[in-house]
Amino acid sequence: MTTLEPRMLEPEAPAAADAAPTGHDRMRVDAPAKVTGTAPYAYEQPVEEPLHLFPIVATIALGRIAEIDDADARALPGVRLVLTHANAPRIRVRTDAALTILQSSEVHHRGEIIGAVVADSPRVAREAAALVRVTYDEQPAELGFSIDDPRATVPRRVNAFKHGSYERGDADAGLTRGTLVEADYSLPMEFHSPIEPHAVTAIWHDVSALRPRSTRLTMYDTNQGTGGHGALLAPVLGLLPTQIEVISPYVGGSFGTKGWPWPHLVLVAMAAKRLTGRPVKYAMTRQQMFRTVGHRPASKQRIRLSVEADGRLGAIDHQSWAPTSRLRSYVDQTVSATRMMYDVADLRTIHHAVVQDAAPGSFMRAPGEFSGMFALETALDEAAHAVGVDPVDLRVRNEPAQDPETGKPWSTRNLVACLREGADQFGWAERQPVGARRDGEWLVGLGVASATYPNMYFVPNRAGVRFTGGRYVVELQASDIGTGAWTVLPQIAAEALGVGVDLVDADIGHTGLPWAIPAGGSVGTFAWGDAVVAAARKFRRTHGEHPDEGDHVTATGRMPRGSRGYSRHAFGAHFAQARVSTVTGEVRVDRMLGAFAAGRIINPRTARSQLIGGMTMGLSAALHEEAHLDERFGHVVNGDLAGYHVAAHADVGDLEAITLEEHDPWFGATGAKGIGELGIVGAPAAIGNAIFNASGVRLRDLPFTPDRLFDAWGQPTASGTRATSP
Amino acid sequence: MAGHEVSVRLTVDGTARQVDLDPRVTVLDALRDELGVMSVKKGCDHGQCGACTVIVDGRRILSCLALAASYDGADVTTAAGLGTTDHLNPMQQAFADRDALQCGYCTPGQVCSAVAMLEEARAGMPSHVSPDVSDTTVDLTDAEVRERMSGNLCRCGAYVNIVRAIQDVAGQDVARAGGGAA
Ligand code: FES
Ligand code: FES
Numbered sequence: 065m066t067t068l069e070p071r072m073l074e075p076e077a078p079a080a081a082d083a084a085p086t087g088h089d090r091m092r093v094d095a096p097a098k099v100t101g102t103a104p105y106a107y108e109q110p111v112e113e114p115l116h117l118f119p120i121v122a123t124i125a126l127g128r129i130a131e132i133d134d135a136d137a138r139a140l141p142g143v144r145l146v147l148t149h150a151n152a153p154r155i156r157v158r159t160d161a162a163l164t165i166l167q168s169s170e171v172h173h174r175g176e177i178i179g180a181v182v183a184d185s186p187r188v189a190r191e192a193a194a195l196v197r198v199t200y201d202e203q204p205a206e207l208g209f210s211i212d213d214p215r216a217t218v219p220r221r222v223n224a225f226k227h228g229s230y231e232r233g234d235a236d237a238g239l240t241r242g243t244l245v246e247a248d249y250s251l252p253m254e255f256h257s258p259i260e261p262h263a264v265t266a267i268w269h270d271v272s273a274l275r276p277r278s279t280r281l282t283m284y285d286t287n288q289g290t291g292g293h294g295a296l297l298a299p300v301l302g303l304l305p306t307q308i309e310v311i312s313p314y315v316g317g318s319f320g321t322k323g324w325p326w327p328h329l330v331l332v333a334m335a336a337k338r339l340t341g342r343p344v345k346y347a348m349t350r351q352q353m354f355r356t357v358g359h360r361p362a363s364k365q366r367i368r369l370s371v372e373a374d375g376r377l378g379a380i381d382h383q384s385w386a387p388t389s390r391l392r393s394y395v396d397q398t399v400s401a402t403r404m405m406y407d408v409a410d411l412r413t414i415h416h417a418v419v420q421d422a423a424p425g426s427f428m429r430a431p432g433e434f435s436g437m438f439a440l441e442t443a444l445d446e447a448a449h450a451v452g453v454d455p456v457d458l459r460v461r462n463e464p465a466q467d468p469e470t471g472k473p474w475s476t477r478n479l480v481a482c483l484r485e486g487a488d489q490f491g492w493a494e495r496q497p498v499g500a501r502r503d504g505e506w507l508v509g510l511g512v513a514s515a516t517y518p519n520m521y522f523v524p525n526r527a528g529v530r531f532t533g534g535r536y537v538v539e540l541q542a543s544d545i546g547t548g549a550w551t552v553l554p555q556i557a558a559e560a561l562g563v564g565v566d567l568v569d570a571d572i573g574h575t576g577l578p579w580a581i582p583a584g585g586s587v588g589t590f591a592w593g594d595a596v597v598a599a600a601r602k603f604r605r606t607h608g609e610h611p612d613e614g615d616h617v618t619a620t621g622r623m624p625r626g627s628r629g630y631s632r633h634a635f636g637a638h639f640a641q642a643r644v645s646t647v648t649g650e651v652r653v654d655r656m657l658g659a660f661a662a663g664r665i666i667n668p669r670t671a672r673s674q675l676i677g678g679m680t681m682g683l684s685a686a687l688h689e690e691a692h693l694d695e696r697f698g699h700v701v702n703g704d705l706a707g708y709h710v711a712a713h714a715d716v717g718d719l720e721a722i723t724l725e726e727h728d729p730w731f732g733a734t735g736a737k738g739i740g741e742l743g744i745v746g747a748p749a750a751i752g753n754a755i756f757n758a759s760g761v762r763l764r765d766l767p768f769t770p771d772r773l774f775d776a777w778g779q780p781t782a783s784g785t786r787a788t789s790p
Numbered sequence: 791m792a793g794h795e796v797s798v799r800l801t802v803d804g805t806a807r808q809v810d811l812d813p814r815v816t817v818l819d820a821l822r823d824e825l826g827v828m829s830v831k832k833g834c835d836h837g838q839c840g841a842c843t844v845i846v847d848g849r850r851i852l853s854c855l856a857l858a859a860s861y862d863g864a865d866v867t868t869a870a871g872l873g874t875t876d877h878l879n880p881m882q883q884a885f886a887d888r889d890a891l892q893c894g895y896c897t898p899g900q901v902c903s904a905v906a907m908l909e910e911a912r913a914g915m916p917s918h919v920s921p922d923v924s925d926t927t928v929d930l931t932d933a934e935v936r937e938r939m940s941g942n943l944c945r946c947g948a949y950v951n952i953v954r955a956i957q958d959v960a961g962q963d964v965a966r967a968g969g970g971a972a
Contacts, residue, residue: 095886096878098894099901101829101869108828186823187812259833259841259945260895316831316895317945350834546893546946669889673948677892680947705838705943713936716949 085558085565086734089669093551093570094314094544103314106286107263111343114265115144117335118189118346119328120179120196121355122171125205125698126421129169129178129198136195137181142188145338146196148179153334157299162356162392162424164300165327166334171200172391173423174698175355177327182335182344205421208695209387211248211364216385216416219395223431224520224585226397229414230469238379238410242372245447249367249439249764252690253700254360255353256428257710260286260316262348262357264329266336281333282309286316288323289582290575291541296325301333313573315545319681320428322545323584326357354703358426359691361386363398365439375453375461379410382440388417389424396425397432401516401745402440404631407464422698427584429681430741433517441513441749442764445756449498455512455753456483456492459637467631475630475730478661479514482637485724486659487512490639499760506643508654509758513749515636515660517742519731520585521623526578527595528618529557529603531611535567538599540580542572542592546677547740548670549588555666556593556734560600562609578618586634586738589666593734594621627730634737636660638679638746642754644761649770649777653683653751655718663728663737671739675721678743683719684711686748690767796859802827803871809858817861818842818853821868829870829898833943840942843899843906844868850906852941869898872905880962881905884955892946900942904956907938911960930960 097103104110122129134146152166165177179196183189209216219228264285271278281303287293290310298305315322328346336344348357363386370378384398399413428434448455460480466473487493495510502508528539538557544550554568561568571577578599580592598619607615641654658679665671688709692701702708721743727735748766756762761776795810800817802825809824818835821827821844833841835854842853845867853866873879878886881904891897911934914926919937928934935953944952 091886092889092891094894095889095891096875096882098891098897099869099878099882099885100873100875101831101898101901102875103894104828105831105895107822107832110826185812186819187814257945258893258895259839259943260831260893261833315893317893319945347832350836350838546891548892673889673892673946673951676950677947680949681945684947704836705834706836710943710945711947711949712940712943713949713953714933714940716936716947719950 085555086666087664090551090555090565090667092548092670105260105314105316106265106284106312107345107347109265109284109311111265111267114343114345115182115184115339116186116189116345117180117182117332118186118193119177119331119352120181120193120198122174122176122178124171124200124202125174125207127171127200127202129171130201131199132179133197137192140188140192140195142184143181143192144184145182145335146179147335147338153337155300156302159299160296160392163325163327163330165330173389173421175423177331177356180331180335182339205698207420207422207693207698209385209418209420211366211385213385213416213418216418218414219417222395222397222415223427224397226400230403231412233410235379235381235410235412239368239370239381241378242370243450244368244370245443245450246368247443247446247764249365249442251363251435251438251766253362253693254428254685254689255691255708256319256321256358257353257705257708258317258319258321261350261353262286262322262326262328263346264332265343265345266332267343268333268336268340270340277304277307279303280307280309281336283311283329283333285310285312285329286322287312288315288318288543288545288584289541290543290573291579292582293325294575297329297333300330309575311574312543315543318545320426320431320584321357323582324358324426328356350704354691354700354708356423358424360428360431361388361394361396361425363396363435365398367439367443369443369447371447371451373451375448375451375458377406377408377462380408381412383414383416384436385416385418387420387422389422390419392424394425396435398436401433401436403469404467404633405440405514405516406462407468422693429678430517430745433741433745437516437746438749438766441746442752445511445753446762456487459483459514470631472629472631475632476661476726476728477633477635478724478726479635479637481724482635482659482661486637486639486657489659489722490657492639495757498757501758503643505645505647507646507758508641508643509754509756511640511642511750511753511757513638513746513753515638515742515746517586517634517738517745519632521587521591521732523581524620524622525580525591525595526618526620527580527592527599528578528616529599530616531607532613535569536561536563537569537571538596539571540578540592540595541575542580542588543583544572545583547583547588547674548667549583551670552589552667553592553596556596557600560597561604586740586742590663590732590734590736590738591621593736594732595619597621597733624730624732630730632730634660634662634739634742636662636742638750640750640754642751642758644755644759644773649773651687651755651768653717656683658721658743659724660721660739660742661724661726662739662742663726663731664735665723666734666736671723672721674739675743676719678741679719679721679747680711680716682744682747683716683751685766686751686768687711687715688767798858798862800861801865803868811858813859815858816854817856817858817866820858821853827868829868831895831898833896840903841896841899843903843942845902845906848909850903867902869901872901880959884958888951888955888958890948890951890955892948896942896944900944900952903939903942908960911938932957
């Protein structure tokens with residue numbers, strides 16, 4: 065293991081213009097527009113005389129529409145269109161069942177879009193939608209799942225092309241060696257909940273009825289990748305991808321929900337087609353954000369592992385059960401990180417899926433890794449406690465020399481350095497035995513957990529470089545969802561071009577630019593960066609150091625040749641100090657430190673923000689986030705931000721991220737790895753492990769709400785004291 | 791509802807505006823849908839997120855919970871009225887300096903909230919975490935700032951940077967500094 069110099073990411077003074085463009089702080093170029101509220105998000109793009117849409121959604125979980133009575137809605141002044149399956153445009157290419165809306169009377173899940181009203185104002189559209197009376201023939205829906213569910217099946221593949229099941233060695237035999245640790249874990253259904261809800265304005269320009277290919281559709285949308293959205297929507301709408309223009313320069317957060325087109329986009333496009341030439345606007349309500357735009361499916365997991373007295377793991381059996389929608393299947397790769405994380409010879413990992421009559425789930429920040437590493441990293445803490453080994457040491461002792469799943473060497477793996485450096489900076493040595501640290505009514509403890517996130521760079525990207533007005537513009541269909549792409553891509557281009565970063569602009573966030581994959585899977589900076597470097601080098605080869613106005617090249621960035629010979633992941637370690645009130649059961653997180661080895665850091669300022677943002681979302685999941693799906697009716701009971709709690713200012717104490725020097729050429733030309741998802745992986749486990757160290761209570765179900773502490777302690781009596789107290 | 795419009799006058803970021811409105815329209819929707827003022831954001835429309843925070847007659851309000859008809863004559867300041875991209879308000883500058891934003895969608899509300907919050911603290915208004923609610927001098931600790939800003943959610947998780955940004959300018963007269971109309 066090389067020695068690594070930690071670096072603090074606390075923002076420093078912006079780099080002088082002559083400094084190397086990458087590796088230095090660069091202030092977010094869109095910060096002035098964003099702090100003044102003048103960066104135009106989807107709903108804010110100026111259009112002439114817009115009409116407004118409000119959807120009609122199913123109020124049963126399964127069945128058929130018997131009748132739709134829209135007479136009152138049509139009679140309301142200002143109503144332009146009532147769209148239902150009776151009059152909607154036909155969808156001939158059915159690539160995605162969730163997008164195939166308004167084609168029949170069938171209802172597949174509660175909240176499914178079954179129609180829309182378009183009117184002169186948002187108020188009238190909403191009022192009219194409420195006046196549409198729908199009657200149904202209802203059928204019993206299948207909702208709810210459990211561990212060992214008899215209906216469960218094992219998918220061949222789960223999200224990110226991971227295998228549904230994977231074994232090595234002999235897990236059953238391995239589990240008989242050493243101490244057996246066995247427990248069940250659960251995570252609730254979670255919602256991405258970006259503060260900007262989905263919003264779209266669609267304009268269907270019918271240029272000539274005689275020439276159908278002259279039709280154009282413009283969509284001002286909020287998404288993680290304009291080209292991907294256009295390509296996926298085109299066949300559904302009977303268009304070629306080149307006929308759809310998607311514009312999404314600013315995205316008010318996403319975390320996965322804006323990574324894939326959802327049915328409201330088809331709905332708004334259909335309405336626009338019926339109202340050719342008029343912009344049709346739709347701003348999703350917060351309540352609707354809990355219906356048809358994906359979620360992290362709940363999961364229940366069982367881990368059995370054996371551990372020797374010295375902390376070496378013998379075997380792991382890690383299985384997950386998760387619901388999947390009958391309409392469109394989606395299963396998180398929950399147990400996949402367990403396959404590569406530690407040096408375990410005997411292993412069994414299986415995903416089980418249970419079909420439900422519910423809305424489709426989707427990828428949410430670190431899908432799979434987030435859920436699976438919560439369970440695994442909690443189980444490791446249990447193992448460490450069971451054999452009396454320090455939890456940091458236990459992880460170090462199980463460090464694999466190469467990827468135990470593939471046998472490939474690591475491209476870079478600096479988990480041990482993250483654990484050691486993080487422990488040092490956090491003050492891990494002050495950790496006390498379980499239940500030993502008390503501060504008034506509070507019990508205080510420290511916890512640790514590892515983080516990992518794989519390289520998800522699968523397809524080549526293209527980028528252009530243009531010289532105009534004495535400046536360089538880097539062009540590609542990248543998207544800045546808060547990650548800093550507007551800021552970082554010029555840094556990468558400037559370095560490759562050999563010019564100051566202040567001479568480079570980005571042109572991203574709309575179609576008509578060179579193809580790039582959506583901002584997802586934490587690949588943006590390094591995968592797009594490859595294409596940007598390729599384009600910059602080609603530009604210099606083609607046009608030299610003194611280009612002429614308008615000079616332009618486009619180039620393709622590909623994964624480094626030979627990179628498939630390596631196992632490529634980013635790593636990190638979370639440390640948390642939690643306190644638990646013996647009076648209320650409340651958990652507070654005093655401080656968190658994340659130490660990450662994530663390749664070369666292009667812009668420490670935006671990188672730190674992504675990492676602390678991930679940690680904050682992990683803290684939020686640990687303490688608050690929990691959607692309740694009513695298994696009788698199929699709706700999310702707490703579907704808004706009053707019911708679905710996310711962390712607020714007051715929840716977040718002292719939280720810091722550090723990165724270790726690392727350069728990984730097998731991720732790409734920039735040497736960078738992905739950081740958008742790494743920061744959330746393992747964070748809830750570190751907090752849960754701190755709760756155990758504080759209180760002796762082992763919580764295996766997210767979130768760690770006071771009722772769960774009380775359940776563990778015994779019920780409070782009428783006088784407010786507990787039957788059993790720590 | 792046609793025919794039942796009410797006339798509402800608002801001063802928005804220093805400019806007098808008049809609009810005839812459906813009486814159901816909130817200040818937020820009047821700004822965004824009727825007046826095209828997009829420097830105020832909608833995150834929930836139910837007072838749950840703080841994205842729509844604006845400063846009205848010196849106080850921060852959730853504009854999604856305010857009916858425009860009852861704000862006739864009000865002086866409304868959005869983030870665009872506090873400063874411009876060329877001439878940021880000190881609070882906006884501090885947000886940029888501390889990278890106290892990611893997607894930026896909560897940011898205009900955070901900035902308005904922070905500016906008005908400092909005024910509240912200066913006026914001696916206590917919070918839930920103030921040790922002595924009768925004490926009219928507020929010691930603006932990090933805990934005080936966090937408590938007072940908890941109506942403004944940031945899903946990107948920029949909280950620690952937002953608190954640093956606010957502390958950078960706490961004590962300065964940010965409501966009146968900068969290029970805007972507040
Ligand atoms: S939009 Fe007003 S509080 Fe969320
Ligand atoms: S910056 Fe994205 S919600 Fe705050």
